[in-house]
Amino acid sequence: MSEQILFNDWGTTYNKCKLWRNNQYTDRVILQNKVYEITQKDVEALQRSFKDSTLETGIFTERYIDNHGLSAHANEISVQEGAVADNKYKLEVAYRNMIEHLEAEFDVSILDDPSQWKIASAIALLDQADAGTKLAEMHKEIILDKIGFGGVYIRNRPHFDIVGNLKTLETYMTSPFTACVVNVGGGDSKVVCVSKEPVPETVKRTPFGGRTIIEEARAFVYALTSKPVRETSEIQEWLIKYGDAWGNAEPRTEDWRGKTLEIEGLLNTVEMLFATSKFPATNGKQSLTEIVIDSLEAAHTKGKEKFMRHAAHCILLTGGGSLWRGVAERLKVELEQYFPDLEGEINIIRSPDPQYSTLNGMINVHTTLKEKNREIPWETR
Ligand SMILES: Nc1ncnc2c1ncn2[C@@H]1O[C@H](COP(=O)(O)OP(=O)(O)OP(=O)(O)O)[C@@H](O)[C@H]1O
Numbered sequence: 470m471s472e473q474i475l476f477n478d479w480g481t482t483y484n485k486c487k488l489w490r491n492n493q494y495t496d497r498v499i500l501q502n503k504v505y506e507i508t509q510k511d512v513e514a515l516q517r518s519f520k521d522s523t524l525e526t527g528i529f530t531e532r533y534i535d536n537h538g539l540s541a542h543a544n545e546i547s548v549q550e551g552a553v554a555d556n557k558y559k560l561e562v563a564y565r566n567m568i569e570h571l572e573a574e575f576d577v578s579i580l581d582d583p584s585q586w587k588i589a590s591a592i593a594l595l596d597q598a599d600a601g602t603k604l605a606e607m608h609k610e611i612i613l614d615k616i617g618f619g620g621v622y623i624r625n626r627p628h629f630d631i632v633g634n635l636k637t638l639e640t641y642m643t644s645p646f647t648a649c650v651v652n653v654g655g656g657d658s659k660v661v662c663v664s665k666e667p668v669p670e671t672v673k674r675t676p677f678g679g680r681t682i683i684e685e686a687r688a689f690v691y692a693l694t695s696k697p698v699r700e701t702s703e704i705q706e707w708l709i710k711y712g713d714a715w716g717n718a719e720p721r722t723e724d725w726r727g728k729t730l731e732i733e734g735l736l737n738t739v740e741m742l743f744a745t746s747k748f749p750a751t752n753g754k755q756s757l758t759e760i761v762i763d764s765l766e767a768a769h770t771k772g773k774e775k776f777m778r779h780a781a782h783c784i785l786l787t788g789g790g791s792l793w794r795g796v797a798e799r800l801k802v803e804l805e806q807y808f809p810d811l812e813g814e815i816n817i818i819r820s821p822d823p824q825y826s827t828l829n830g831m832i833n834v835h836t837t838l839k840e841k842n843r844e845i846p847w848e849t850r
């Protein structure tokens with residue numbers, strides 16, 4: 470049988486996935502990274518209505534909840550806040566949840582005999598090298614020991630982001646494989662400077678990202694309509710088309726469920742990435758520019774004076790939150806203001822496919838190795 474692989478970029482809000490089977494890749498899919506919880510309170514509430522309820526507390530996959538008709542009693546919960554799952558069991562359920570969705574989407578069975586499959590997973594990069602190793606170990610334990618896959622390959626996201634965009638980046642790299650990767654994700658925004666490998670001291674993050682902006686935009690619509698906003702695809706579309714990272718959006722109206730809304734205030738929520746003090750949700754938090762400055766300054770240490778220049782010359786902007794207009798431009802202007810010495814030397818390169826940048830990098834690695842008749846260096850037990 471030919472190789473069977475699950476590729477997965479493990480995001481706070483979304484998992485981006487592809488399968489390789491029958492010698493070809495499936496389409497890519499994006500799945501919300503969440504699981505379902507039934508708490509003691511849910512059980513007690515049910516027991517009050519039905520005396521002999523046998524509902525059990527715990528964390529479950531969506532398939533389990535649906536199959537057992539429990540959707541009215543379960544609560545959607547995030548798998549992780551920020552980069553790290555707070556609970557190993559929850560992470561395992563989240564892996565199973567993702568796999569079950571892929572099984573349904575592509576009509577394959579993986580969990581029947583996981584030893585026939587391998588997983589390549591891209592995970593967060595942490596500022597402490599040993600914390601990163603611990604996190605990778607936790608993922609490996611779940612994949613190999615708890616679920617029983619036949620192999621695993623785990624690396625940090627910036628590695629794949631660079632590999633996936635190497636053709637574009639090569640034009641800007643003044644030193645081989647040296648760049649600064651800025652990822653505006655759903656859960657948080659993070660930066661790291663890479664010199665062949667990511668340098669742990671240069672990992673900087675600020676605890677908000679795309680999801681915070683969407684929440685604010687959603688609240689904006691709610692304030693105007695007094696109707697809760699469940700679907701955010703239109704809001705997402707407006708932000709991508711007309712959002713403004715400078716906070717200077719033109720007056721604009723859009724139709725929303727039969728109402729005409731003036732939405733420039735909504736479009737300006739993108740400014741949150743830069744002018745954090747203007748918004749309650751981000752007040753007191755570092756801005757995107759501030760964490761990039763911190764990262765570049767951490768790169769500029771004794772013995773590495775040129776590292777910062779090389780990194781600033783090749784700043785890759787990725788993550789779903791970088792889709793919004795003006796983010797790259799404002800970041801560049803603010804960095805140039807802060808580093809007058811680097812004028813004309815700072816380049817911000819927008820990943821052409823930012824939300825899938827990491828997944829694309831993983832596929833690249835696999836394809837390139839295959840062309841050379843080599844394999845991904847899988848780990849097994
Ligand atoms: N068309 C879209 N579909 C989904 N998300 C989008 C879209 N356009 C912009 N976004 C933004 O991208 C964010 C998700 O980005 P991404 O998938 O890179 O995050 P993540 O990988 O889940 O999070 P993290 O990197 O923080 O772990 C969403 O919060 C949303 O604000």
Ligand SMILES: [Mg+2]
Nearest residue numbers: 480481654788
């Ligand atoms: Mg991500």
